[in-house]
Amino acid sequence: MKFLKFSLLFISISSLAQNSDSLMLRKIYDFYLTESKCYKSLEVLCKTIGPRLSGSKNAEQAVYWAKKAMYNAGADTVYLQPCMVTHWERGEKEKCEIRFSKQKSTLPLNLIALGGSVATPVNGLNAPVIEVKSFEELEQLGEKNIKGKVVFYNVFFNPKNIRTGTSYGETVKYRYDGPSKAAKYGAVATVVRSMSSSDNDSPHTGVMKYDSTVSLTKIPAFALSFKAADLLSENLKKDAQLSLYLKSNCKSFPDAPSFNVIGEIKGSEKPNEYIITGGHLDSWDNGEGAHDDGAGVVQSIEALAMFKKLGVKPKHSIRAVAFMNEENGLGGGKAYGKEAEVKKLKHIAAIETDAGGFTPRGFGVDTTAGMYQTVSNWLPLFKPYFITYINQGGGGADIGPLEKLGVPCIGYEPDGQRYFDIHHTADDTFDKVNKRELELGAAAIGSLMYLIDKYR
Numbered sequence: 001m002k003f004l005k006f007s008l009l010f011i012s013i014s015s016l017a018q019n020s021d022s023l024m025l026r027k028i029y030d031f032y033l034t035e036s037k038c039y040k041s042l043e044v045l046c047k048t049i050g051p052r053l054s055g056s057k058n059a060e061q062a063v064y065w066a067k068k069a070m071y072n073a074g075a076d077t078v079y080l081q082p083c084m085v086t087h088w089e090r091g092e093k094e095k096c097e098i099r100f101s102k103q104k105s106t107l108p109l110n111l112i113a114l115g116g117s118v119a120t121p122v123n124g125l126n127a128p129v130i131e132v133k134s135f136e137e138l139e140q141l142g143e144k145n146i147k148g149k150v151v152f153y154n155v156f157f158n159p160k161n162i163r164t165g166t167s168y169g170e171t172v173k174y175r176y177d178g179p180s181k182a183a184k185y186g187a188v189a190t191v192v193r194s195m196s197s198s199d200n201d202s203p204h205t206g207v208m209k210y211d212s213t214v215s216l217t218k219i220p221a222f223a224l225s226f227k228a229a230d231l232l233s234e235n236l237k238k239d240a241q242l243s244l245y246l247k248s249n250c251k252s253f254p255d256a257p258s259f260n261v262i263g264e265i266k267g268s269e270k271p272n273e274y275i276i277t278g279g280h281l282d283s284w285d286n287g288e289g290a291h292d293d294g295a296g297v298v299q300s301i302e303a304l305a306m307f308k309k310l311g312v313k314p315k316h317s318i319r320a321v322a323f324m325n326e327e328n329g330l331g332g333g334k335a336y337g338k339e340a341e342v343k344k345l346k347h348i349a350a351i352e353t354d355a356g357g358f359t360p361r362g363f364g365v366d367t368t369a370g371m372y373q374t375v376s377n378w379l380p381l382f383k384p385y386f387i388t389y390i391n392q393g394g395g396g397a398d399i400g401p402l403e404k405l406g407v408p409c410i411g412y413e414p415d416g417q418r419y420f421d422i423h424h425t426a427d428d429t430f431d432k433v434n435k436r437e438l439e440l441g442a443a444a445i446g447s448l449m450y451l452i453d454k455y456r
């Protein structure tokens with residue numbers, strides 16, 4: 001009988017807790033959907049400051065914008081955490097055209113230099129093209145077929161993958177590693193099909209790396225738009241002797257000083273234990289960085305406002321982090337992780353939002369310290385708000401250094417079907433973000449932070 005009474009009491013207490021949490025999540029969502037400054041903040045970041053490539057004046061302006069925005073959101077303290085960042089500049093717009101072997105006409109193609117690429121010679125370069133579909137094919141062709149040519153990596157996103165991020169992961173190696181692998185066999189430049197399945201004429205930039213263990217030669221590297229890649233491939237079938245003219249004006253500079261921006265609400269019970277959410281403040285220079293990752297920055301900042309406006313006094317210290325230099329160096333993420341390691345800062349959880357401001361779908365949660373088991377138990381609380389899954393395994397680039405320190409890491413996952421249509425393009429602009437989708441995502445993140453703070 002005593003056991004039965006205890007069981008009934010436990011069930012009753014659990015039910016009351018779930019009901020209390022359900023009511024609180026409703027309040028949190030109501031705040032985000034009626035009072036949130038997310039969308040307005042994103043408009044200011046995108047339209048007043050604009051592109052924010054690491055090392056640029058715009059990136060510097062964004063740091064001080066974020067500091068002010070965090071104080072306005074209710075942070076008790078805002079820190080500027082120093083970090084050294086990659087400084088690369090694109091320079092004058094790139095040029096590209098097909099030059100046919102059997103006629104005097106030319107065909108311009110839309111392309112963009114990859115981040116970190118060296119420039120072409122001042123007058124550009126003109127060379128024959130060889131198309132490859134894999135690194136294995138590149139190796140088989142060897143120096144005798146590749147030397148003196150432009151290597152064209154014509155590799156498509158796999159449309160069979162339901163998760164577009166999987167397709168990105170399969171193809172991005174041709175952007176990142178392709179130039180050095182081609183230079184090994186004497187190529188003079190590389191062009192790669194943009195990392196997207198969107199059949200448009202907007203080229204996608206992104207970082208690449210020269211690997212001196214593969215080749216000491218650095219060659220110019222570009223991405224063609226989807227349509228431009230189609231045109232090049234089609235014309236190569238008609239005219240195998242055509243050449244490609246390429247011109248770029250980019251330049252690398254010594255690493256530059258910059259900052260992460262950290263807004264903090266001090267914990268009432270455990271002020272030296274931290275729960276953080278963050279996105280990256282830098283963006284590529286060809287768009288406004290709205291989805292990548294202005295959305296993640298404003299969602300993170302708004303978590304501070306939620307705790308303050310609803311009068312929730314967190315037990316742990318709550319941090320919003322605007323990381324710098326995610327796109328082409330991870331200087332900010334490394335600096336944050338290094339300070340956490342040196343000062344032995346205890347992080348209860350780290351959430352990253354860097355997948356766009358689209359409709360929320362779920363979270364990816366790693367299993368460190370039992371975090372996955374804890375969070376997965378809350379799925380019924382999130383289901384009314386379109387969070388349909390909590391998967392095992394998650395994190396992000398900027399919180400990766402924390403993961404190595406044993407911090408439970410969580411990745412916020414919105415619907416990704418449209419993300420790689422605009423990722424790293426001139427189309428990543430404020431008008432592509434839906435206000436309600438952005439706010440629902442911010443509410444999901446804020447709610448998860450509330451629950452972690454309450455129960456961990």
